[in-house]
Amino acid sequence: MENTYQYCNSLTKYSRLKTREVKVGKVGIGGNNPIRVQSMTITNTMDTEATVAEAMRMVDAGCELVRITAPSIKEAHNLKNIKDELYIRGYDVPLIADIHFTPNAAEIAAQIVEKVRINPGNYTDRKQFQVIEYTDSAYQEEIERIRDRFVPLIRICKRYKTAIRIGVNHGSLSDRIMSRYGDTPLGMVESGLEFVRICEREKFYNIILSMKASNPVVMVQANRLLAAKMMETEKVYPIHLGVTEAGEGEDGRIKSAIGIGTLLEDGIGDTIRVSLTEKPENEIPVAKSIVSRYLERTNHNAINEIGTQVINPYEFKRRQSFVINNIGRENPPRVIIDISRQSNFEVDDIAQIGYKYKNDKWNILDQAADYIYVSNKPNDFEIPSGLSSIQNAEIWKNEKNYYPLFSLEEYSKNNIKKSNVLNFVTVDSSNLSDEIFDKIKNDSALVLILETENKHGMAEQRRFIFKLIEADIAVPIIIKRNYSRLDSNQLLIDSSIDIGALLIDGLIDGIWLESNQSPKTINKTSFGILQATRSRITKTEYISCPSCGRTQFDLQEVTAKIRKETEHLKGVKIGIMGCIVNGPGEMADADYGYVGTGKGTIALYKGQNVVKKNIAENDAVHALIDLIKEHGDWVEN
Numbered sequence: 001m002e003n004t005y006q007y008c009n010s011l012t013k014y015s016r017l018k019t020r021e022v023k024v025g026k027v028g029i030g031g032n033n034p035i036r037v038q039s040m041t042i043t044n045t046m047d048t049e050a051t052v053a054e055a056m057r058m059v060d061a062g063c064e065l066v067r068i069t070a071p072s073i074k075e076a077h078n079l080k081n082i083k084d085e086l087y088i089r090g091y092d093v094p095l096i097a098d099i100h101f102t103p104n105a106a107e108i109a110a111q112i113v114e115k116v117r118i119n120p121g122n123y124t125d126r127k128q129f130q131v132i133e134y135t136d137s138a139y140q141e142e143i144e145r146i147r148d149r150f151v152p153l154i155r156i157c158k159r160y161k162t163a164i165r166i167g168v169n170h171g172s173l174s175d176r177i178m179s180r181y182g183d184t185p186l187g188m189v190e191s192g193l194e195f196v197r198i199c200e201r202e203k204f205y206n207i208i209l210s211m212k213a214s215n216p217v218v219m220v221q222a223n224r225l226l227a228a229k230m231m232e233t234e235k236v237y238p239i240h241l242g243v244t245e246a247g248e249g250e251d252g253r254i255k256s257a258i259g260i261g262t263l264l265e266d267g268i269g270d271t272i273r274v275s276l277t278e279k280p281e282n283e284i285p286v287a288k289s290i291v292s293r294y295l296e297r298t299n300h301n302a303i304n305e306i307g308t309q310v311i312n313p314y315e316f317k318r319r320q321s322f323v324i325n326n327i328g329r330e331n332p333p334r335v336i337i338d339i340s341r342q343s344n345f346e347v348d349d350i351a352q353i354g355y356k357y358k359n360d361k362w363n364i365l366d367q368a369a370d371y372i373y374v375s376n377k378p379n380d381f382e383i384p385s386g387l388s389s390i391q392n393a394e395i396w397k398n399e400k401n402y403y404p405l406f407s408l409e410e411y412s413k414n415n416i417k418k419s420n421v422l423n424f425v426t427v428d429s430s431n432l433s434d435e436i437f438d439k440i441k442n443d444s445a446l447v448l449i450l451e452t453e454n455k456h457g458m459a460e461q462r463r464f465i466f467k468l469i470e471a472d473i474a475v476p477i478i479i480k481r482n483y484s485r486l487d488s489n490q491l492l493i494d495s496s497i498d499i500g501a502l503l504i505d506g507l508i509d510g511i512w513l514e515s516n517q518s519p520k521t522i523n524k525t526s527f528g529i530l531q532a533t534r535s536r537i538t539k540t541e542y543i544s545c546p547s548c549g550r551t552q553f554d555l556q557e558v559t560a561k562i563r564k565e566t567e568h569l570k571g572v573k574i575g576i577m578g579c580i581v582n583g584p585g586e587m588a589d590a591d592y593g594y595v596g597t598g599k600g601t602i603a604l605y606k607g608q609n610v611v612k613k614n615i616a617e618n619d620a621v622h623a624l625i626d627l628i629k630e631h632g633d634w635v636e637n
C-alpha cells in the first residue's frame with residue numbers, strides 16, 4: 001500500500017504538527033502556542049446583557065476565545081456593544097462572529113471582532129439538494145462566483161487584521177461539492193481548500209480551518225486528510241477541532257473526546273471546542289481535561305517507528321481477526337469487566353453490568369458485559385447464559401463459559417492446561433518481538449489482552465497491532481487500560497481517547513478498563529465508547545446541537561424530554577436542532593429530526609425530508625413519537 005499516512009509528524013513519537021501562527025487579537029493559535037480552548041454563547045445576540053454575562057462566565061471557566069452567532073446584520077452590529085461592555089468589565093477576550101448565509105453580516109462583524117467563522121457550504125450557496133453534473137468549466141464558474149462574493153470579506157479582514165475560520169461541516173456541504181465528491185471526507189476538505197485558494201490569491205493567510213461532523217469517524221478522517229493535503233504544500237494552517245452536535249452528558253463528552261483526542265494523539269489540532277447541549281461554561285473543564293493529557297506527552301518512553309503502511313487512515317475497515325468463541329472479525333467488540341474486587345461476587349454485582357435476576361430468571365439488558373474477570377475466585381456461582389467468566393490460569397477449571405487468563409510465560413509452557421476454545425494471554429505492547437509472534441501466529445484459541453505502561457500508550461498499542469497486520473497474524477485483540485488513579489471524569493476522557501482512537505480505525509475486538517470506579521460506571525463508559533464510535537450500537541443516539549442565539553426554545557429541556565420518552569429505542573438516531581437554518585443539514589444522518597422553525601413552532605423530519613411543519617412546541621414531542629411509530633421504529637419500553 002502506498003504511504004498514505006503522512007498526515008502527522010509521527011505515528012509513534014508524540015509531537016505537534018507545526019502550523020503557521022495566526023493571531024486572533026492577543027491570542028496566538030498554531031505555531032508554538034498551546035492548544036487553545038474555546039466555546040460559543042447560546043444567548044440571543046441582541047440581548048447584550050445576557051451575552052456579556054455568559055461570555056464572562058465562559059472566560060472565568062478558562063475559555064480563551066468566545067464565539068457569538070451573527071445571523072443577520074443587526075446582530076453583527078450588536079457585537080460592538082457586546083465587545084465594549086466586556087471591555088468595560090475587564091474582559092478583553094477575543095470574539096469570533098459565527099456566520100451562515102450572510103456575507104453582509106460577515107463584512108460588518110469583521111470590522112468589530114477578532115475572527116469571523118464562515119461555513120463554505122453556505123457562505124454564498126443556498127442548498128437546493130440538487131445533484132448537478134458539473135463540467136470543469138461550469139465548476140470553475142461557480143468558484144469565480146464564490147470568489148466575487150468572498151473577496152470583499154477577505155479585504156476587510158486584511159485591513160482590520162481579522163482572522164477567518166473556514167469552518168466546514170459534514171452536514172452542510174454545498175450542492176456543488178456534494179455533486180462532485182459526495183458527503184465524503186475528501187468533499188469536506190475540498191470545500192475548505194476552495195476557500196483557502198481564494199484567500200491565498202489575495203495574499204491573505206490569517207486562516208484557521210476546521211472539519212466537523214457529528215460522527216467522530218468522519219471527523220477524524222477529514223482532519224487527517226486536511227493535514228495531509230496541507231503538508232504537501234508550504235502552508236500548514238492551524239486546525240480547529242470539534243465534533244458537532246455531540247449531545248449532552250456523558251455521551252456528548254465521550255463523542256467529543258474521541259474525535260478531538262484521536263487527532264491530538266497524533267499532534268493534529270491547535271484549538272478545540274467541545275460542543276455540548278449544556279451551558280457553554282460546562283464545556284470548558286471537559287476541553288481542559290482533554291488538552292491536559294498532552295502537556296507533558298513529549299517525554300514518553302520511546303516507541304520504534306512504523307515502517308510499512310498497513311491501513312488506510314481515511315477509510316474505515318475493520319481488521320480481519322479470527323473468530324474465537326464470540327470474539328473477533330464481525331462480532332461486535334466485546335466488553336470485559338473486572339469484578340474481582342467485589343467482595344462476594346453476587347447477584348447484585350452482575351446486576352450492575354446488565355444482568356438482572358427477577359422472578360427466577362435472568363433479564364439481559366442491551367448494555368450487558370460479555371465477560372467478567374474474577375481473578376482467583378472459584379467458580380461457585382452460576383453465571384447467566386450470555387456471560388462468560390475469566391479466571392487466572394492457576395485456578396481455572398475447564399467448565400462451561402469459564403476461560404483461563406495466562407501471562408505469556410505461563411502460556412509458553414508445554415505442560416500447562418489450556419482451553420480448546422478460548423485462552424486469554426496478557427502481553428505488554430512494548431514487548432514486541434518475532435519470538436512472540438511465532439508463539440501466537442497459528443493459535444486459533446488465543447485472544448491477546450494488550451496492555452501498556454507507556455504515557456503515549458495508544459500509539460504503542462497501535463504499533464503493536466500494525467505489526468500483527470504486517471505479519472499477517474489474525475489473533476483477536478482486547479485492549480486493556482488501567483485508570484485506577486483517575487476520578488470518574490478523567491476516566492471518561494482518557495478511556496474515550498485511548499480506546500476510541502483504536503476503534504476509529506477498526507483495529508480492536510474488545511475493551512477492558514481497569515478502574516476504582518464501580519463496575520456499573522466502567523460498564524456504562526465501555527458501552528458509551530463503543531456507541532460513539534458506532535462499533536456497537538446498544539441505545540438510541542441523540543445528535544443535538546449546542547444551541548446558540550438562533551435557538552428559540554429551551555434545547556436542553558426538550559432534549560431531556562425526548563430522551564426520557566425514546567431512550568429505549570436501540571439504534572434509532574434522533575436529531576434535535578435549534579434552528580431551521582442549519583439544523584437539517586447539521587443533523588446529517590439522523591433517522592428523525594426535531595427542528596425549531598420559529599417561536600414556539602417545530603418541524604419534524606424523517607431523514608433529510610421535512611414531514612410535519614408548524615407543530616406547536618407543546619405537542620411536538622408526542623408528534624415525534626407518532627412519527628417514529630408510523631415508520632415502524634417504535635417499540636414499547
Ligand code: SF4
Pocket residue numbers: 545546547548549550551577578579580581582583586
Ligand atoms: S443548529 Fe443549533 S447551534 Fe447550529 S445554528 Fe442552529 S441553533 Fe445554532
